[in-house]
Amino acid sequence: MNRSEIAISVISKIAGISPQSITLEMELVADLDMDSAKALELLVELEDRFDVEIDDESAAKLNTVGDVLATIDSIEIPTT
C-alpha cells in the first residue's frame, strides 16, 4: 500500500465506512461525522503509522480527506 492508501484505510477504520466510498472532497466533520475525539484519534493513528508528528498548526488546517492526504504526502517520513 502507498501512503495515500494507508491514510485512507486509517480514515475508513475511524469513520466506520468502507474505503471505496471515501472521496477526496469529503469533509472530515460534515461528511464523515468526526467530532474532536475522532479527529484526534485519526491524527494520532496517522502519526503512529508513519512515525511522524503533525504539528498543531498543520492539524488545524485539515478540513477534507484531500487535506489529510496532502499533509501526509508533504511530510518527510523517516526511513528505518
Added chain:
Amino acid sequence: MSDIFTGLPNDLRELVRRAAIDHADHGITIFDGRGRRSERRSYSELVELATTAAARFDALGVGPGEPVMVALPTSWEWLEAWLGLLFCGALPVASSGATGLAAAETQLGKVDQVMGAIGARHVVTSEGFRDQAVAGDFTRAADGVITPDELRSATPTLGFNPPTVSADEVAFLQLTSGSTGLPRAVMITHRGAVHNPAASTEGLSGQMHAPVQDWADCMVSWLPLYHDMGLIGCLLLPFLVGYELRLLRPQTFLARPMLWLRELGSNGRTFSPAPNFGYQLCVERFKPQQLEGVDLSNFKIANTGAEMVRPETADAFVEAFSPYGFTPEAFLPCYGLAEATLAVTFDQEGKGVRTLPAPEGTDAGFAMTEVVSVGRPIRDTRLKIVAPDGRELGGDAVGEVCINGPGIFAGYYRDEEAPAESLIGDWYHTGDLGFLHDDELYLTGRIKDVLIVRGHNLMPDEIERLADGVTGGGGLRRSAAFSVARGAAGEEPVLVVEADPGELDRLDQTAREIKIQVGRALGLPLADVVFVRRGRIPRTTSGKMQRSEVRKRYVDGTLEVIGGQKLEGENVRKQGG
C-alpha cells in the same frame, strides 16, 4: 466564616505556597501533547517558578488587578504563567488556545474578542498563535502576546513585593459561555477559591466516609485547565490536599483514552474527575491490549459531573472495566458550575450511581428514564428549587435549581447588568432544572439555551450565526440550534432552519453547506439539519426566538418539517458498516 476555614488562608496564593511546605515531597507530572514524555517538578520547585514569574510579569509592566489571558496547552509554561500572574497580583484568565484541530480561527477570534471585552492588554501564548493572529488580522491579540520564552527572558524586578489582598478581592477570572456566544468572565474571590476545594475534600467522602485525602494519594486529570472543573478540581484541590498530580492534555485523552486508565491503574490509590462523555469514550474505545497489567481497583474515586450523569454510561463502564478491578462504588456523581467557583453538591453515600425513575417534567430531549442523584450540598452551601414565578417548591417537585454560599461568584467582570438576571438576592439561579429528594439533588433538564456536547459548552448563537451566513438569514428568517440526547453518547447538536418554498429543491445542498461551515468553524458534526417554513420557528410577542419550544416540537414530532431530515451520513455511513 465556618470552622472549615480554621487554619486555612484567606489568600489563594498562600494556599499554593503552603503546598510547598506541607507536601514538599509531592509534585506535579505533566505529559507532552502525545502523552509520550513527561516532566515532574515538586510543589516547592513550582512555587519558586511562580514567584520568579511574578517578578518578571511586574518587570514587563503587568499591574495589580490587571486581567491577563493565558492561552496555552496544559504544560509547565501554563502553570508558570497562570500562577505567576496570581502571585504578582494580576488576574489570570485561562482560555482555550488553538486546540490542535480545526476551529483555530474561531478560538483566535474568541481570545481577541474577550481581550476587548475585559480590557486585557496581554495574552500569554505561543509564537504560533502570534503568527496566526498577525495573519488573521486579530491585532489586539497579536499586539498583546507574551510568549513563555519572552517571559523567561525578562529580568525579574529585584525585591518584588506583591500586594496583599483580602478574602473578598477577586483572585482570577473564569471564562464561561455567555448568552451570545462570547464568553463571560466570572469573578472568583480568594475566599471562594480557597473555600470550594476545602469543602470539596470533605464532600468527596465517598465509600470510605472519610475526607478524600485519607483514601487516595494521586490525582490523574486530563481536564482542560481553562475549565472550572480542571482548574479548581484538578489543580487547586491537589494543592490543598498535597496530592501527587499527573496532568494529561485533553487532546491526549481524546486521542488515547486508555492512557488515562493506565495512569489511574498504576499510580497508587487514584482519584479523577471527568464528565460523563469521558467515561463513555473509554467504553467506545476500549482496547484490551493497552490495558495489560493495569489494576483499576486502585481507581478509588471516579468523580462524574459537568454534564448530565447517565446511568447507562456508568453501567457500560462497569461492565467493560470491572474485569480490571474497577468497582461500581468508585463512581461519585457531583454537580457544579463556574458561577459557584466549582462544586455545589457531591454524592456522599459512597454507593456509586444511584437513580430514581424520571419524574413527570423530566426533559424528554434528554431521553432519560432514570435520573441520577448528584448528592448533597457541600458545607456552607444551600440549595432551593423554585417555580417560574419564584415560589420555592417542596421536595420532589421539579423547578429551577438555585444556590447560595461562599463560592457564589462576585459578578461578571466588566458586565454589571448580566448578573441581575441570575443573581437574585443572595441566590444564584442556575438555569438548570431538578428536584430534591431526601435532601439530595437530581437534575432533570435545563432552562438555559446552552448545548453541552461531549464536554463542550456551546451557545446556540455560535451555530445559528454560521447557518444564517449560508442561508442569508438572521433577520426575519431564523435558525434555531439546540441539543437532544438519543442515548448514552449524550447530547448531539440539532439545527432547525427556516426556508422559503422556492428553495425546496436546494435544501440538501444548503444543509450540507451548513454542516461544512459548522464543521470547519467549530469542529462539530451536526446530528441533524431540518427545514421548516419561514415563520415556523416560534417567537415571543417581542420577537424573541423560543428555542425551547422548537426543541420540544422537534422531540415530540410535532415540528412541521419540509425537508432535510436525517441527512446525517445517509450517503456515507450506511454503505461501509
